[in-house]
Amino acid sequence: MSTIQIIADDRESQSGVIEAFRRQNGTEVSVRRLAVGDYLLNERLLFERKTLHDFAVSLKDGRLFEQGNRLAASPLHKAIILEGRPHDLSESGMRREALQGAIISLTLFLGIPLLRSADAEESARLMLYAARQFDQIARQTPPRLLKGKRPKGKRKTQLRILQSLPGIGPDIAYNLLEAFGSIEAVLTADEQALLEVAGIGAKRAKSIRWAVGEQLANYSTINPPV
Numbered sequence: 001m002s003t004i005q006i007i008a009d010d011r012e013s014q015s016g017v018i019e020a021f022r023r024q025n026g027t028e029v030s031v032r033r034l035a036v037g038d039y040l041l042n043e044r045l046l047f048e049r050k051t052l053h054d055f056a057v058s059l060k061d062g063r064l065f066e067q068g069n070r071l072a073a074s075p076l077h078k079a080i081i082l083e084g085r086p087h088d089l090s091e092s093g094m095r096r097e098a099l100q101g102a103i104i105s106l107t108l109f110l111g112i113p114l115l116r117s118a119d120a121e122e123s124a125r126l127m128l129y130a131a132r133q134f135d136q137i138a139r140q141t142p143p144r145l146l147k148g149k150r151p152k153g154k155r156k157t158q159l160r161i162l163q164s165l166p167g168i169g170p171d172i173a174y175n176l177l178e179a180f181g182s183i184e185a186v187l188t189a190d191e192q193a194l195l196e197v198a199g200i201g202a203k204r205a206k207s208i209r210w211a212v213g214e215q216l217a218n219y220s221t222i223n224p225p226v
Contacts, residue, residue: 012031020125176194
């Protein structure tokens with residue numbers, strides 16, 4: 001079994017996860033400041049770890065979607081680990097619908113997988129398991145690519161995000177990005193503007209506006225306009 005190289009963000013020093021990594025065989029851990037995420041494994045897998053309490057707090061103050069957008073833009077394989085038990089949310093004052101809306105935005109719209117763990121020990125085991133499984137699959141099969149164009153870097157991430165919208169495949173995602181130039185412009189476009197894009201009919205335009213509108217409604221219940 002090869003050694004798993006782990007870089008932990010220095011702001012995670014009190015989390016208990018770093019110590020849990022070091023208790024496992026076959027790991028080598030270094031601690032330094034990461035620009036994105038909390039843990040980088042084998043320079044391939046990037047994880048953002050949040051306790052349930054921090055998830056609620058970061059949703060309230062707006063950090064959650066800022067962090068989510070930076071994580072989504074990374075060309076690495078990434079995931080969010082949501083750590084804790086349901087009672088950890090009891091004092092957050094957050095509505096269940098708001099939390100669900102945030103999870104939908106992160107997973108479906110930004111395309112970031114969300115994993116659950118009970119505590120720091122399980123978070124560490126989960127990341128190590130993912131790293132070993134990733135290496136095993138990489139040795140056995142070539143990476144699966146989306147059909148259509150094969151963009152690199154930021155553009156690849158943008159197209160993947162657009163493909164999480166209802167009824168949007170690789171070709172239409174490409175058309176949307178060509179027409180509007182950015183994810184933000186697509187998400188804020190009205191139905192009439194969407195209809196001018198090749199492959200977007202009335203049904204798709206309404207579906208996109210419905211999906212985006214639902215998430216904005218959920219978000220505004222936590223962050224009302226000033």
